[in-house]
Amino acid sequence: MEVIDTWTGELACHLQAAHRMNREEFADRLGVHPQTVAGWHSRPGIVPRPEIQAALDTVYEKAPPPVLLRFTRLVRPPVDASAVQALRVAIAIVVRQAEVLLVQRRDGGALHWQFPAGVVKPGADSEVVAVQETRAETGVHCTVRQPLGSRLHPTTGVQADYLLCDHLMGEASNLDQAENAEVAWVPITSLTRFISPDRIYRPVLDALGVAA
Incomplete structure (x- = not known):
């Protein structure tokens, strides 16, 4: 940013x-x-x-990553692919027993479910950002179990780092109502009812044991 x-x-x-x-x-x-x-x-x-x-x-x-990317493109249109990839986000896949944590993000007039995420500023660590943003958005304290990989997100065009996290303490609360409409623990078996499987990074599905 x-x-x-x-x-x-x-x-x-x-x-x-x-x-x-x-x-x-x-x-x-x-x-x-x-x-x-x-x-x-x-x-x-x-x-x-x-x-x-x-x-x-x-x-x-407070703008979510897709908004930041659009703003960057409007202010300074990218001249090559490396400019598009300059924005990096950390995505937390927080597990509590058989549940996973989701937030319902506001994006303009639309609402869509996703995993908690935050922008990784230059010099910052993705694992630290994932933990901090999860706590700031939802009140849930978690710890990173393992990185699941990184990709250029097919929808937003940002570089996305995925971190599998374990729940430590805290119930899910919507602490950022300007950006999120709702926060919830959902059964892992029902994850693809909230997020289409073709939008979920395959290593995330594998880590959660969800069939694509």
């Missing part, structure tokens, strides 16, 4: 587009009037007030 030193109207509009929100939805997320957002579209060089800069920072920092 790159650091935005100063938000301009143009960058704010790119963030809106990356979230796939209309003017009113984006204004509501930021806590501003829709006319403010309209002003950014008509005057892309404008620099928002400090309190709005802070609100934009918060929305940007």
